[in-house]
Each structure stands twice: as structure tokens, then as C-alpha cells.
Amino acid sequence: MSEHDAPIVSLRDVHVRFGRGASVRAVDGVDLEVRRGEVLALVGESGCGKTTLIRSIIGLEPVASGSIEVDGHAVTRDARSLRRLRRRVQMIFQDPTGALDPRHTIHEAVAEGLRIHRVPGDEAALVADALARAGLRPPERYVRRFPHELSGGQRQRVLIAAAMALDPAVLLADEPVASLDASIRGEVLALMRSFVDDHGVSIVAVTHDLGLAWNIADRVAVMYLGRIVEVGPTEEVLATPRHPYTRALLSVVPETRRLEQQILHGETPDPSRIPSGCRFHPRCPVVASGEAARLGIEARCRGEDPTLTERAPGHTAACHL
Numbered sequence: 001m002s003e004h005d006a007p008i009v010s011l012r013d014v015h016v017r018f019g020r021g022a023s024v025r026a027v028d029g030v031d032l033e034v035r036r037g038e039v040l041a042l043v044g045e046s047g048c049g050k051t052t053l054i055r056s057i058i059g060l061e062p063v064a065s066g067s068i069e070v071d072g073h074a075v076t077r078d079a080r081s082l083r084r085l086r087r088r089v090q091m092i093f094q095d096p097t098g099a100l101d102p103r104h105t106i107h108e109a110v111a112e113g114l115r116i117h118r119v120p121g122d123e124a125a126l127v128a129d130a131l132a133r134a135g136l137r138p139p140e141r142y143v144r145r146f147p148h149e150l151s152g153g154q155r156q157r158v159l160i161a162a163a164m165a166l167d168p169a170v171l172l173a174d175e176p177v178a179s180l181d182a183s184i185r186g187e188v189l190a191l192m193r194s195f196v197d198d199h200g201v202s203i204v205a206v207t208h209d210l211g212l213a214w215n216i217a218d219r220v221a222v223m224y225l226g227r228i229v230e231v232g233p234t235e236e237v238l239a240t241p242r243h244p245y246t247r248a249l250l251s252v253v254p255e256t257r258r259l260e261q262q263i264l265h266g267e268t269p270d271p272s273r274i275p276s277g278c279r280f281h282p283r284c285p286v287v288a289s290g291e292a293a294r295l296g297i298e299a300r301c302r303g304e305d306p307t308l309t310e311r312a313p314g315h316t317a318a319c320h321l
């Protein structure tokens, strides 16, 4: 494998735990790779561990066991390596209003990272270039303004400009358009896609919305109760989902209504009480409908934890079916 083919981010059996006695298994054995120049959508219900997982990539959550590498360097708690990591990996949060200091001008918001990382060059020119690349043109119109003078979509573009000004290899985006009006979501997603296509950056977009995955992602990883249960090329996963949980998620997306709608029953997933066997079995429609019993796999569903196995080239799922 050439250096260029090596994944930009790789996670091996990553566990992140919280709470008393580390009883909350927020991330519970994740193996995942992010390729160079791809958009990977990390999809799942809220509370499935996806935000914790991307925070661990940037060193914001201590990993209980397993390993994370970014561009061949292990992510550790060491101050020097964290500093390098935080330039190579940038994070964009869901709420652009909360992420911007209301007392700072747009120039200062974008310049802050440049100063922290001592990026050489003319600061005003670097800020103007970043704003223009994020679609805030002409940049002179924005630099002296304050966050409250901009729309939600413009504020999200300022955060994207601040991240891209540092020329990162990876952009981690936590529900990047969830707080925006539907009318401007497409524009912001197209902007993010352009950074991948024009600058080769890799994006991990955390979302509960499979429609977003459909719009910009090259690959989709589906997460359930701390574990990746299916991963593969977007069209494949969305057209031929192999895991019953992915099928249930897809059945409620308007664009994919050809699947029979499946409402998930059973207890709300609780990462402090992960079921034995397949962690999805208490809610799995295949078990509830009796199909698992008919197929003779019910005992395995209840007692044996399935691992990710390949179902088609590059498409894996963790299910006994």
C-alpha cells in the first residue's frame, strides 16, 4: 500500500467509557478507516456514540483501550502531539452561534487559529482568502462584522473558513447543517463537498440524517450503541442495506420510502446496559417477526456478538443473517 492509499484516520478496537466504574460504554470496540479525500457519513440515532467517537479522534475524549492514528501518528494525550493533531484535524460543531464568540469580529474568529498555530504569512490576506473560499465574498464585507450581524448559514461558513484556513487534512463535522434552514443546507453541504474535491481534505460528517449522507458522502458508516454495524459505499448501503438497523433507519427517510416502514420497538438503547449477543436483538424486526427463529439464527442473535463481515466489495455488516 502506498502512502497515498493509507487511510488518513484509522481506529482499531476503540473503547471510550464514562461514568462510575466506567459503566457507560459510549464507544464499544470500533474499527473504522477514513480514506484520503473522501466524505464518510457516520450515521445513527442520538446517543449511539458517534459524537464521542469523533471527539476521540481529536483527542477530546480519552480512549480506554484500542488505538487511533491520524496520518500515521498515534493520537495520544501528549501535549506536543495534540498540538500537531489539532492543526491537521479541524472540527465544526452543530451550533455556529455557540461556537463563535459574540465579542469577536469575523476577522478575529478566523485569525484565532492562525495565531494559535503560528501560521506564517499576512494574516489579513489569509483570513480574506479563507472567507472567500467559504463563499463569503467579497471578504471585506464580512471581516469587521460581528456574529450577530450574520445569518445562521453565514456563521456556519465563518466556522468552515476558520477550519479551512489551517489547511487541515481532516474535517470532523458534527451535524454540520442540523441547525440551519432547509433552504441553505444544500449550499453548505456543496461547499463542504468542494473542499474534498478541490483540496483533497477528508471529511467525517456525523449525522442522524441519512438524507445528508445521500447528498454528500462517498461512504456511510452506521453506528448502533457504540459499535459500527454496517459500512460501505453510500449508494450500496442505501440501496442494499445489509443490517436490519440500517434498513429500519432507511425506511423512514422520504427519498427511500420504497422500503416498508419499520418502527423500532423495544427499550431505548442504553450504553450502560448493552444487551448480550447482538446488541440490536431486543429491537431487531427480524427477531420480533419470528424470521430469525425460522432461519435458525435466533439463539445466535441472543447469545453471540456478530462481527463486521464483508457482504460485497468494501461493504461490511455485523449481523448473523
Ligand code: SF4
Pocket (backbone or CB within 6 Å): 243, 244, 245, 278, 279, 280, 281, 284, 285, 286, 287, 292, 300, 301, 306, 318, 319, 320, 321
Ligand atoms: Fe437482528 Fe440477529 Fe442481525 Fe442482530 S444478528 S441485527 S438480532 S438478525
